[in-house]
Amino acid sequence: MAGDHRAADAALPLPDGSGLRVVIVSARFNDLVTSQLLDGATGALGRMGVTDVAVEWVPGAYELPLAARVLAERDDVDAVVALGCVIRGDTPHFDYVAGGAAQGLLDASLATGTPVIFGVLTTENLHQALLRADPARMDKGGEAAQAAVEMARLVARVSSGGPIGNDAT
Numbered sequence: 001m002a003g004d005h006r007a008a009d010a011a012l013p014l015p016d017g018s019g020l021r022v023v024i025v026s027a028r029f030n031d032l033v034t035s036q037l038l039d040g041a042t043g044a045l046g047r048m049g050v051t052d053v054a055v056e057w058v059p060g061a062y063e064l065p066l067a068a069r070v071l072a073e074r075d076d077v078d079a080v081v082a083l084g085c086v087i088r089g090d091t092p093h094f095d096y097v098a099g100g101a102a103q104g105l106l107d108a109s110l111a112t113g114t115p116v117i118f119g120v121l122t123t124e125n126l127h128q129a130l131l132r133a134d135p136a137r138m139d140k141g142g143e144a145a146q147a148a149v150e151m152a153r154l155v156a157r158v159s160s161g162g163p164i165g166n167d168a169t
């Protein structure tokens with residue numbers, strides 16, 4: 001699909017999330033930021049018609065992959081949205097925490113076949129993180145929620161033998 005090189009989903013109609021069960025796993029570390037991501041994600045899920053939303057808190061971004069994996073293994077969970085915030089200036093082990101979270105969340109998704117969405121901010125400072133998390137500005141939590149619903153729909157359609165291809169252009 002040609003066009004915008006980022007936030008391409010902003011131009012698309014919201015996917016229909018009715019009937020889906022979505023679990024949000026959120027890190028408490030940097031909760032000034034992650035609570036904003038959570039507000040954005042729950043708001044977007046509501047706009048997409050997702051009424052079955054649960055929230056699990058974990059200590060930090062490093063703990064997101066295991067929680068996401070055990071949730072994604074369940075048959076009654078259609079998608080997991082993982083929310084976290086790792087700020088480079090706050091920790092000398094930024095790369096371990098951020099890299100571990102990213103790889104672990106991808107592994108959880110691929111191992112289970114359930115969408116596990118990477119809603120983890122990795123920024124240089126708190127200012128950048130708050131800008132990205134704010135639902136009224138970049139709304140990265142809402143963006144993650146939208147990706148979760150889109151991918152849950154794709155997995156359901158394709159794995160049930162439904163039609164392949166969603167390119168309307």
Ligand code: INI
Binds near residue numbers: 063086090
């Ligand atoms: N966890 C975060 O979510 N963000 C951070 O910026 C961060 N820093 O700065 O260290 C962080 N550390 C905690 C880590 O995620 C684990 O909770 C901890 O190491 C226990 O396993």
